[in-house]
Structures are given as structure tokens and as C-alpha cells.
Amino acid sequence: xxxxxxxxxxxxxxxxxxxxxxxxxxxxxxxxxxxxxxxxxxxxxxxxxxxxxxxxxxxxxxxxxxxxxxxxxxxxxxxxxxxxxxxxxxxxxxxxxxxxxxxxxxxxxxxxxxxxxxxxxxxxxxxxxxxxxxxxxxxxxxxxxxxxxxxxxxxxxxxxxxxxxxxxxxxxxxxxxxxxxxxxxxxxxxxxxxxxxxxxxxxxxxxxxxxxxxxxxxxxxxxxxxxxxxxxxxxxxxxxxxxxxxxxxxxxxxxxxxxxxxxxxxxxxxxxxx
Numbered sequence: 001x002x003x004x005x006x007x008x009x010x011x012x013x014x015x016x017x018x019x020x021x022x023x024x025x026x027x028x029x030x031x032x033x034x035x036x037x038x039x040x041x042x043x044x045x046x047x048x049x050x051x052x053x054x055x056x057x058x059x060x061x062x063x064x065x066x067x068x069x070x071x072x073x074x075x076x077x078x079x080x081x082x083x084x085x086x087x088x089x090x091x092x093x094x095x096x097x098x099x100x101x102x103x104x105x106x107x108x109x110x111x112x113x114x115x116x117x118x119x120x121x122x123x124x125x126x127x128x129x130x131x132x133x134x135x136x137x138x139x140x141x142x143x144x145x146x147x148x149x150x151x152x153x154x155x156x157x158x159x160x161x162x163x164x165x166x167x168x169x170x171x172x173x174x175x176x177x178x179x180x181x182x183x184x185x186x187x188x189x190x191x192x193x194x195x196x197x198x199x200x201x202x203x204x205x206x207x208x209x210x211x212x213x214x215x216x217x218x219x220x221x222x223x224x225x226x227x228x229x230x231x232x233x234x235x236x237x238x239x240x241x242x243x244x245x246x247x248x249x250x251x252x253x254x255x256x257x258x259x260x261x262x263x264x265x266x267x268x269x270x271x272x273x274x
Contacts, residue, residue, distance in 0.1 A: 001128060004028040004045030006038050006052060006060060012077050013051040015104040023132045042067040047129065048093070050076040050084070054208035061087040068093040073125050079156065079209050081145035085119050094121040096129060097145055099152075100138075103201075110137035117145045153215035160206050161220060163198050166191075186271040187264070 003020050007013045008029025017027045030041040042048055042064050050060050057078045068074060072093035076084045081097045088095040097117035106112060114133045118126045130140050143151075170177070184192060198206070210216055233242045250257070 001047050002026045002028065002045050003047045003049065004030070004041040005049045006030050006041060006064070008049075008051060009034060011051070011104045012100060013049075015106070016049070016051065016077070016100075019109060019136055020132060023135065025132070038064055039067055042072070046071065047073045047075065049098075050074075050078075053204065054078055054080060054212055057084045058087045061091070065091045070094070073121060073129070075129065079152065080213055081115075081117050081148040081152075082214075083212075085117055085145040089119055094125055095119040096121045096126050097148075098129075099148065101155075108137060109133060112138045114138050114140050115148055116140055116142045117148060118142060119145065149213055150215045152209075153213050153219045156209050157213055157216040158219050158223060160198065160210060161216075161223065163195055164206075167195050167199060186268045189271055190264075190267055 001020075003025050005013045005017055005020075005027065006029075008017050008027070009031035013029060013031070017029055020027045028036060028041050028045055030036045030038050036044075038060065048064070048068070050057055050064075052060050057076055061074070061076070061084065068091045070092050072091075073096060074088050074091060074093040075096045075098050076088065077098055077100060078084045079099060081099060085095060085097040088097070095118075097119060099115040099117075101113040101115060114130075116126070116130055133140055170180075181189070181192065229245065233245045236242070253260070
């Protein structure tokens with residue numbers, strides 16, 4: 001396949017340029033500083049992948065739409081799927097939405113997850129692209145774009161919101177971070193590491209993940225209600241009220257608890273040995 005990646009000169013575009021090249025495919029890239037324009041790339045490629053920031057994705061799709069034909073397979077690497085897939089379906093091309101659930105700093109695709117949303121594509125054409133991910137060691141999960149965005153409102157939206165809330169709480173309390181870290185055990189170091197990792201990255205990535213997903217507001221409203229429920233249980237001073245809430249949540253997670261325990265123990269051992 002000849003694969004063209006719009007936005008292929010940085011971030012995920014650079015990573016997947018290497019992934020597709022290593023798999024034996026010819027890769028073309030376009031970006032702000034490349035001799036090749038987006039239009040040139042589309043004309044020269046059979047598979048076109050849009051790998052640009054969330055808020056730029058739909059405008060870029062609409063920019064190249066007049067150049068696309070039924071012979072093209074159009075994909076995107078956006079963290080949201082409903083809006084990009086809808087925009088791609090307005091073109092004549094076959095459409096396969098993609099969301100790599102990792103960042104460009106990974107050393108390989110081994111044990112990583114890629115979500116695929118095959119919207120209008122021949123199975124053999126989708127398989128040709130997805131096989132590259134699978135053969136590189138990634139797990140591919142297929143789902144509907146709307147379901148993807150509902151899940152991402154929790155997987156990404158709720159997680160990032162909670163992380164930023166924890167960071168903001170510590171900032172408001174003027175917590176002495178060196179003193180805090182000096183008394184943390186590995187399990188709490190893991191939580192602190194996640195906060196530091198997120199805050200060390202680009203806010204222009206996380207803002208749209210929270211702000212552009214229409215499923216996020218309901219999740220945040222539910223988060224506020226859950227936080228209020230826990231607070232009332234704590235402030236009640238009644239051990240049974242708290243235990244009842246704890247058991248209710250534990251029952252919801254019952255099937256996952258053994259795996260969670262095993263995975264977290266492995267992380268704790270790894271950090272402790274480090």
C-alpha cells in the first residue's frame with residue numbers, strides 16, 4: 001500500500017510513518033514544512049490518514065474531500081470518533097476511523113490498544129490496515145463511533161478530569177510535594193506519577209478531549225454526584241453507612257478486582273524494585 005499521512009511530521013504521524021514503513025509499505029507525509037502539500041499527498045496515495053489535532057481534524061477532512069474518490073481509504077487518528085467519522089462519510093472514500101490508545105512516545109505497539117471504527121469500508125481493505133497494527137503486537141478493538149465516544153468520556157474524560165482535580169486540590173492546599181513524596185509508598189507513588197505525567201504534557205491535547213466530547217458533561221455531573229455521596233458517607237460518622245457504600249461499589253467491580261489486584265501488585269513490585 002502507498003499510505004499518505006497528513007500531519008505525518010510530528011507526534012502520532014511520525015510514529016505511524018515508522019510503523020507502516022517497517023511493515024513494508026511506502027509512506028508519504030505532509031505537514032506545514034513539507035514540500036508535499038495535502039492535495040499532492042491525496043493524489044499520490046491509496047490510503048489517506050489524517051493525524052492532526054482534534055479541532056483541526058474535520059476542517060482538514062473537508063479540505064481534502066473534493067480530491068477523494070471511491071478508490072481511496074480515508075482514516076483518522078483522532079481521540080474522538082463521531083464527528084470525524086461523520087465528516088469522512090461525507091466524502092466519496094471508504095472510511096475507517098482509528099484511535100490509537102497511546103501516545104507517540106511508546107517504543108513499540110506491543111500490547112498497545114487501537115480502537116477501529118469501520119464505517120464504510122470493504123472488509124479486506126480494513127483488514128489490510130489493521131493487520132499492520134496486529135502484526136506489530138497491538139490489540140485492535142472494533143466499535144461504533146458513538147459508543148467509542150461514550151466510553152472515552154469515562155476512559156479519558158473522567159480520568160483526566162479526576163487527575164486535574166487532584167492536582168488542583170494539592171495546589172490549593174499548598175502541599176509540600178517533596179515532603180509528600182517522602183512518605184508515599186509505591187502504590188501512592190503510582191498515583192502521583194500519573195498526575196506528574198499528565199501535567200508534563202500539552203494542555204492543547206487534554207482540553208479538546210474534555211471539551212469536544214458531547215458525552216463528557218453527563219459523566220462530570222455523575223462524578224459530582226458520586227463525590228457528594230462519598231462525602232456524605234464520610235461526614236455521617238456512621239461506619240455502616242460508609243461500609244454499605246464501599247460494598248456497593250465493590251460489587252460493581254467484583255469481576256475486575258482479581259485482575260486489578262494482580263496488575264497493581266506487579267506495578268508496585270516494579271516500582272519498589274526500581
